Amino acid sequence: MTRNESLSLIRSYYDRKTGLIPAGTGLVWYMGQDQLHPPMINNEKFWTSPEGWKEGAEQTVENLLTLIGTAKNENILDIGSGVGGPGRLACKEFGLKVIELNISRTQLKTNKSLSGGLFNRKYRQTNYLQGDGQQLPLSRESIDNAMSINMFYHLEKPSWIANELYRTLKPGGKVGIDDWFLTDMTTRDTLEKLRYEWSSPTGFHKYTDIINIFKKAGFSVEKEVDMTQSGINFINEKFFGSTFDRNIKPIILKNFARIYGSLDYNPLPEHAEQAANQLKNAVLLMGDLYRNGQASYNQIVFVK
Numbered sequence: 151m152t153r154n155e156s157l158s159l160i161r162s163y164y165d166r167k168t169g170l171i172p173a174g175t176g177l178v179w180y181m182g183q184d185q186l187h188p189p190m191i192n193n194e195k196f197w198t199s200p201e202g203w204k205e206g207a208e209q210t211v212e213n214l215l216t217l218i219g220t221a222k223n224e225n226i227l228d229i230g231s232g233v234g235g236p237g238r239l240a241c242k243e244f245g246l247k248v249i250e251l252n253i254s255r256t257q258l259k260t261n262k263s264l265s266g267g268l269f270n271r272k273y274r275q276t277n278y279l280q281g282d283g284q285q286l287p288l289s290r291e292s293i294d295n296a297m298s299i300n301m302f303y304h305l306e307k308p309s310w311i312a313n314e315l316y317r318t319l320k321p322g323g324k325v326g327i328d329d330w331f332l333t334d335m336t337t338r339d340t341l342e343k344l345r346y347e348w349s350s351p352t353g354f355h356k357y358t359d360i361i362n363i364f365k366k367a368g369f370s371v372e373k374e375v376d377m378t379q380s381g382i383n384f385i386n387e388k389f390f391g392s393t394f395d396r397n398i399k400p401i402i403l404k405n406f407a408r409i410y411g412s413l414d415y416n417p418l419p420e421h422a423e424q425a426a427n428q429l430k431n432a433v434l435l436m437g438d439l440y441r442n443g444q445a446s447y448n449q450i451v452f453v454k
Contacts, residue, residue: 181398182235214299215244251281290318322453327449382437
């Protein structure tokens with residue numbers, strides 16, 4: 151698969167139009183709304199309700215921004231910004247000027263809508279760019295800091311974005327990455343399964359490889375936080391699984407036909423069941439991989 155084919159597949163996944171839920175979010179919306187990433191906080195309260203999931207996911211973003219050490223009125227590039235949940239948090243709670251970068255036009259449109267439009271006073275310092283993080287549409291040394299929330303696993307060539315970030319960051323600028331990673335114990339079968347389950351045909355990378363790639367680009371590692379324990383403790387049937395079955399699956403079953411139905415597709419009840427189970431099992435798979443050492447979840451800060 152070529153780079154353009156890979157980007158096209160990922161873009162099409164996020165560009166799918168749906169009803170009832172904001173376009174570009176998919177069924178994950180019912181788990182954390184505009185925070186499309188897991189709440190990797192080692193605290194039970196974040197794993198027993200959708201409200202807790204969202205709160206924990208927001209705390210995960212706040213932890214990364216604190217780790218970066220941002221200052222009010224600095225700009226920060228949010229690479230692969232989803233529908234803007236982390237960016238709105240950075241703008242509102244940290245006083246940052248956010249540059250939202252996304253290859254998905256649909257997600258950017260939803261991002262603007264959820265932010266109340268371009269002229270909403272709370273988010274007036276936000277810019278929206280459609281583009282590929284591996285070819286940043288930004289000038290040399292133009293950004294103070296950058297962050298990536300649960301996006302790096304999509305990348306085919308992390309080295310390209312590392313080089314682009316080194317080019318566009320000001321001297322002393324930092325990159326904060328929050329993501330799941332492979333380990334030396336990850337099998338080929340596991341890699342292929344992850345790529346299928348999370349629609350990333352050339353993605354998922356070893357933690358040590360990302361470290362080395364950024365060092366080769368010229369960065370130094372400033373801080374590392376291993377968050378895997380929260381996944382070990384709570385991404386299981388007892389916590390995540392039961393919460394999903396109790397609070398999220400019934401909503402998916404009720405709304406699936408209205409979300410994905412069209413003139414060309416009339417979803418059957420069993421389709422909704424399959425979709426809900428696939429989402430649940432994809433998340434539970436990550437918990438299994440954390441427990442058997444085939445995956446880790448980390449936050450890393452690199453400095454130029």
